[in-house]
Amino acid sequence: MKYLKVILTLTFFTIIFILLNILLKPKYMTDLVEGSMTNAFYKEDMVHDVIFIGDCEVYANFSPLEMYETSGITSYVRGNSQQLIWQSYYLLKETLKYETPEVVVFNVNSMRYSKPVSEAYNRLMIDNMKWSKEKIDLINASKTEEENFLSYVLPIMRYHSRITELTKEDFEYLFRTKKTTYNGFLINKNIKPYTSFPKERRLPTYEFQDIDYEYLDKIRTLLEEKGIRLVLIKAPSLYPYWYDEYETQIKEYASTYNIDYYNLKSIADSIGIDYETDTYDGGLHLNYYGAKKLSKYFGELLKKNYNLTDYRSDAKISEIYNKKLIEYKKALESD
Amino acid sequence: MNKKIIISILLLLVVSIGAIEVAVGFKGESNPKKEEEKDNSNSEYVLKINNLEIKLGSEFSREKYGTELEYSEIPSCAFEGLDKTYTYEYYEINTFEDNGKEKILSVYFLDPNITTTENVSLGDDLEKMTSTYGTNYEKNDNLYTYKKGKTSIEFIVENDTITSIEYKYVTD
Amino acid sequence: MLNILLLLLSIIVITTFGLNSLIFISLSAISTYFTGKYLEKHKNKPLLIFIIILNLLPLIFFRFTYLVNKFNILVPIGLSYYTLSVISYIVDVYKNETKSEKNILNYLLYVFYLPYIFIGPISRYKDVSKTMFTKKKFDITNTYKGLLRISWGFFKKYLIASRISLVISSITSNNLVGAYALLACILYSIELYSDFSGGIDMVIGVSNIFGIKLKENFNVPYISETIKEFWGRWHIALSSFLKDYVYIPLGGNRVSKIRNKINIIITFLVSGFWHGTTYILWGLFHGILVCTGNLFKTKNKYINIFITFILTSLLWSFFIWNTSFIEPLKMILSIFTHFNYITLFKNLTEINLTLFNIVVLILSILILTIYDLKQEKINNKISNLSPVLKTSLLCITVILVFTLGVYGIGFNHSEFIYSKF
Incomplete structure (x- = not known):
């Protein structure tokens, strides 16, 4: 009896402690919505034929709903800001626990990074990921020197200083979330034309590092085992520079393993992308208008080259997608 | 009595070594201090181009460095905050935000017409670099980094030719 | 059993701070363990002094930062604390204030005991030995x-x-x-x-x-x-160590007034030095303030x-x-x-x-x-x-x-x- 009381007390305070953890963790609902992309996927109630993985160059440049509208294929973007290649690998691994797509499209931009870049980006991606072996591996592969694993288990260790910065958002979205992305696509309708970028710099080395190849191999073999096609792309973007040396290496890799590689950056002109109107940050990422053009082009290409099903005539799926499209259009108008 | 003598000797030993250290310590501490007051260039790299002194980590202003030929901002995905680059005829100045002030993060050489304060320019060979700055560098692939305090000079040397020079400031 | 586990844990953690930490602490522990046993029966003063100096040497050496930088070795963890602990043990044994420890594992636990190796308190063998080596029982209170x-x-x-x-x-x-x-x-x-x-x-x-x-x-x-009172209330372990092993052996207050003041100042200089060479002046000032007594x-x-x-x-x-x-x-x-x-x-x-x-x-x-x-x-x-x-x-x-x-x-x-x- 005595011990029961103590156990009840402990339970009570543990619940308070857990609540505090939830309260202090950023909600990523109105500010920094990029932090809500990983968990948005868990709410998705159907499977897809195509999965995109990569960094901001995928979630800003490819809109699955546009692709559905123009070519009828189903797809989802699992991208995050500065998503490094090992992060893409573990996120892909997690995705494959939920579904088995026909094609996985990987944007190769992150091949240039061989070290964790910033704690803040790790947080955006990992904070809201469901716990799994993949998450544990992902944290261990991603954390910078200053970070410790425990702070991912107990977010209060990272965010306790937010106690003075709590806003309405933190209470409003304590136990719920709202839609921030559309099949992983983040709408941005701002226009900021290209002006200039710093001069192209010489680099200490142009060779991708071993760790990048290691994870590219892992992605490739993981997909091979499951009989999924891997497609490599380089998304259109003017900066950071995509060096010729990078291009050569990717092409070499693609031909060695007989993988398709599309450099969409080099054909951006013919797709109709205009950096005067189609970018929201002067040419790093495409805005909605650019993404619309690119999605139309690439959706058709995928459908044709990989024999993907056109679901617009499938009653069940088209019903779901038509609903999604209505929501998406609404968001576009209000944005 | 005996006990006292022995302990006194012991203490004398400790205290006298301490005293020596005090003396040495005073010297050791005050010397670099004086140098710092006299001339910062001994503890940090400062770039001088003609009569213009560009001090890394100091506040950037157009009045001092002139109007740039080109200006670009690079936003980072998701976060606010921009990397700003001011391009001049022979070099670029990159800045960062610190407590609301815009400070100089790095200076990148664009042209062999200018040299580092120690007279090394783009196009020079590796030997020129090592004879000027010594061999106490960190090497990563083709990148050679010389560090001094919170500043560094980075050279990229390809086929024995310096193809990139950048002065950098370490932010924390 | 728990004691051995505690000892093992201490050794493992200490080793993570570098093998040299373990080596230095072990040398201190082993040298004092054996001399303690010997000194209990044979009152050999030169040996006592030799072993004290031997144990003080690392402490003195590592206080001089430029020497440490020159030889580029890591300062052993807990150096300032365990050195004083072993010295107090050996002196107390010599003075028959405590019996020497027969069980080497017990003695090692006394020196290595993890909780206090990082920030003290500097422990005296005669105090902790009463409770440290007994069989441990779980006690909810x-x-x-x-x-x-x-x-x-x-x-x-x-x-x-x-x-x-x-x-x-x-x-x-x-x-x-x-x-x-x-x-x-x-x-x-x-x-x-x-x-x-x-x-x-x-x-x-x-x-x-x-x-x-x-x-x-x-x-x-x-x-x-007063400052004097302060030193009876602040860092008591260090103050009482210095009182018992420096101030009193110097003659304490059973000497002339001037000699007494000198003793006080020497004691505080040692305290300053124990903290590091840049703290000597701090020790000196405290010494002077204690000497002034009730002036303020x-x-x-x-x-x-x-x-x-x-x-x-x-x-x-x-x-x-x-x-x-x-x-x-x-x-x-x-x-x-x-x-x-x-x-x-x-x-x-x-x-x-x-x-x-x-x-x-x-x-x-x-x-x-x-x-x-x-x-x-x-x-x-x-x-x-x-x-x-x-x-x-x-x-x-x-x-x-x-x-x-x-x-x-x-x-x-x-x-x-x-x-x-």
């Missing part, structure tokens, strides 16, 4: 006591000390002087006390759980009316406490600006020459004194003060609480530390100040 003590240590460290360190580091890194220097000194008094005593709380708390009794290291130091003492108790607090605070400047001898003096001087109080009060947020930080600091320091002044009463009350209330108190403290503590990314996380000595 002791465990609660220990856990509460540990959480209280965390409270002091992360709510008070780390929060103040944010303020002080922004003052020092921006080279602020005058009013800022005064503020730094006063706040540092509180920081150092919360930090050091908080660490000791954790050590004593852990030991409580194992049923090992350690001596208290602090006795409300800032209510001292008035009839009013509160004025005395205030004066003593200000004096010790100003002298902590040697800990704040500890890179040179001149800097602290310059800073103290600037307090009297730079009257920038208005700038200070206008720019409190710039030195991390946001409204939130000020409120948390005031409240937590208030709790600390009340607890310190009413320690016995409060401890009695707490030990009479029901297990549910004890658990609640523990949980509340833990949650407070997690939520309001200053630690982790975004804050400058700092280690215990006294673990570097």
